Amino acid sequence: MNDSKNIEIKARCIDLERIRKILLDKKAEFIGVDHQVDTYFKVNSGRLKLREGNIENNLIHYQRPDQLGPKQSDFTLFKTESGCELKKILNKALGIMVIVDKIREIYFIDNVKFHLDQVKDLGSFIEIEVIDKQGVLNENDMLMTCQFYLKLFLIKKNQLIENSYSDMILKM
Numbered sequence: 001m002n003d004s005k006n007i008e009i010k011a012r013c014i015d016l017e018r019i020r021k022i023l024l025d026k027k028a029e030f031i032g033v034d035h036q037v038d039t040y041f042k043v044n045s046g047r048l049k050l051r052e053g054n055i056e057n058n059l060i061h062y063q064r065p066d067q068l069g070p071k072q073s074d075f076t077l078f079k080t081e082s083g084c085e086l087k088k089i090l091n092k093a094l095g096i097m098v099i100v101d102k103i104r105e106i107y108f109i110d111n112v113k114f115h116l117d118q119v120k121d122l123g124s125f126i127e128i129e130v131i132d133k134q135g136v137l138n139e140n141d142m143l144m145t146c147q148f149y150l151k152l153f154l155i156k157k158n159q160l161i162e163n164s165y166s167d168m169i170l171k172m
Contacts (some may be wrong), residue, residue: 002077004126006131006143007070008152010157013126016105016116019153023107023114030104038102039087040166047164048094050087052079055106057082059090066163070146073129096140098168100165111137112145119165121172125154 013019024030036053046063062075080086105116115127128149130142161168 002133003075004077004131004133005074005128007139007146008064008073008127008129009070009146009155010125010161010164011129011150011155012161013116013124013155013159014123016118016126019116019126020105024110024151028107028109028114031108033104034104035080036100036102036104038100038148038166039090040097040100041090043094047166048090049166050090050098052082052087053104056083059086064164066167068149068157068162070143070161085147098166098169100169102165106169112118112149113147117165122165122168125161125165126155128153 015158023067024079032051032055034055036051036056038049038051041048041050043061046061048059048061051058051060056129057080059078059080060075062073065071092108101120107116108115111133113127113129113131115125115129117125117127119125130145132142
């Protein structure tokens with residue numbers, strides 16, 4: 001199990017190809033394309049989701065404020081196996097709130113993770129996560145890194161998303 005924090009943003013993105021080119025020009029490490037199904041469960045505090053993909057498979061609990069722009073997320077990540085029985089157990093115990101189905105391209109530059117997402121029924125998005133796995137990074141430096149990439153990608157304030165894909169689907 002892994003407890004971490006990050007500073008992240010999520011934004012609508014009408015030109016994934018332009019962002020992809022910038023990432024490759026910056027020598028980002030391309031991890032791959034992951035078809036991810038995130039099942040969100042009914043919980044009293046934060047969000048709990050089971051991510052099932054061909055690259056990432058995790059049970060993730062996180063606390064994050066709903067606000068535009070960079071925001072801190074405190075999360076606990078537990079690696080799971082693809083096709084495990086965990087979803088059935090969690091569904092019986094907690095109930096399913098919503099399911100998010102997406103195709104995600106994953107890139108890294110140092111401790112910054114980039115997601116180029118195509119979310120079923122919602123459209124195209126970019127996520128930028130400045131990750132502090134060891135708990136040693138200064139929050140201000142993490143915010144500045146996030147702001148750097150917002151400017152580099154020319155992301156405007158009206159493109160920023162304050163909540164999660166799950167919230168957006170629930171409001172449809």
